[in-house]
Amino acid sequence: MNTKLTLSLDDKIIKKAKEFAKQRNKSLSKLIEDYLDGISSTKTSDQEELPPITKKLAGILKGKKEIDIKKEISSYLEKKYK
Numbered sequence: 001m002n003t004k005l006t007l008s009l010d011d012k013i014i015k016k017a018k019e020f021a022k023q024r025n026k027s028l029s030k031l032i033e034d035y036l037d038g039i040s041s042t043k044t045s046d047q048e049e050l051p052p053i054t055k056k057l058a059g060i061l062k063g064k065k066e067i068d069i070k071k072e073i074s075s076y077l078e079k080k081y082k
Contacts, residue, residue: 034062 009017021031038059050058
């Protein structure tokens with residue numbers, strides 16, 4: 001069952017989050033649902049010992065079928081240094 005949730009967030013954050021979700025072909029609601037599910041799930045002792053950056057990045061590729069890592073890195077670097 002889905003329940004409506006109202007959040008108050010900064011407009012800039014909402015705009016960035018919507019773009020982030022769009023790039024991943026997800027709705028903002030689904031993105032937030034996945035995030036909340038991930039942080040509220042029972043964690044194993046292995047996950048608890050991960051460095052914070054690793055925990056933050058865990059699951060970001062979930063739902064992607066195929067990734068050309070060289071292309072992704074090149075694209076990222078091109079955008080970064082424009």
